[in-house]
Amino acid sequence: QKEVEQDPGPLSVPEGAIVSLNCTYSNSAFQYFMWYRQYSRKGPELLMYTYSSGNKEDGRFTAQVDKSSKYISLFIRDSQPSDSATYLCAMSPVSVGTDKLIFGTGTRLQVFP
Amino acid sequence: DAGVTQSPTHLIKTRGQQVTLRCSPKSGHDTVSWYQQALGQGPQFIFQYYEEEERQRGNFPDRFSGHQFPNYSSELNVNALLLGDSALYLCASSLAGQVITFFGQGTRLTVV
Numbered sequence: 001q002k003e004v005e006q007d008p009g010p011l012s013v014p015e016g017a018i019v020s021l022n023c024t025y026s027n028s029a030f031q032y033f034m035w036y037r038q039y040s041r042k043g044p045e046l047l048m049y050t051y052s053s054g055n056k057e058d059g060r061f062t063a064q065v066d067k068s069s070k071y072i073s074l075f076i077r078d079s080q081p082s083d084s085a086t087y088l089c090a091m092s093p094v095s096v097g098t099d100k101l102i103f104g105t106g107t108r109l110q111v112f113p
Numbered sequence: 114d115a116g117v118t119q120s121p122t123h124l125i126k127t128r129g130q131q132v133t134l135r136c137s138p139k140s141g142h143d144t145v146s147w148y149q150q151a152l153g154q155g156p157q158f159i160f161q162y163y164e165e166e167e168r169q170r171g172n173f174p175d176r177f178s179g180h181q182f183p184n185y186s187s188e189l190n191v192n193a194l195l196l197g198d199s200a201l202y203l204c205a206s207s208l209a210g211q212v213i214t215f216f217g218q219g220t221r222l223t224v225v
Contacts, residue, residue: 004155006155008153032212034212034213034214036216041201041221042218042219043117043119043203043216043217043218043219044156044203044216045216046213046214046215046216049212049213088155088156090155092212099161099207099210099211099212100146100158100161100169100171101146101148101156101158101205101212101214102158103155103156103157104155105153105154105155106153106154106155
């Protein structure tokens with residue numbers, strides 16, 4: 001079993017839709033949770049990060065962490081064609097010296113006009 | 114503010130050859146990590162350098178080695194290239210003790 005599971009998609013939605021992207025994980029030591037956006041043939045771009053459980057909002061993006069269920073989500077409101085990309089969740093334990101990131105496989109999102 | 118920069122952007126090598134990839138971290142960052150991303154997969158951690166020492170290492174063979182220079186820039190070396198080493202190699206930088214990590218645009222390595 002992989003430490004981080006993510007549905008690879010593809011997920012295809014119309015412009016303006018609310019998108020929900022999710023990851024589950026098995027390692028209870030994970031404390032930092034990040035979402036990256038990666039356009040085709042580019043490096044990952046950090047979108048949001050959260051520490052421990054709770055919600056965090058930034059513009060059209062909302063990140064949620066439920067540590068009791070080992071489940072994290074990224075919501076995109078009013079989705080735009082420019083949001084079409086692969087979305088990667090990443091996680092890390094809190095201990096210094098073990099701060100490598102563990103990634104999901106990524107979910108490919110396509111927003112059509 | 115220049116972010117993480119990598120060179121070259123693309124590279125084609127023959128099986129058995131050696132390759133060196135280069136990375137300059139984001140201004141103010143002192144920790145550099147390298148990741149390998151195969152097509153359709155998430156990035157996999159190779160190793161991390163801090164204070165010119167390898168601090169952590171992922172599950173990669175000794176053919177993968179690295180170096181960090183006093184100005185925090187870094188190199189990734191891969192010896193005896195295999196076809197399976199074809200991937201996007203990502204350099205990432207952060208501040209020591211902080212998890213927030215920024216990535217470069219990657220070097221796409223093709224082994225033929």
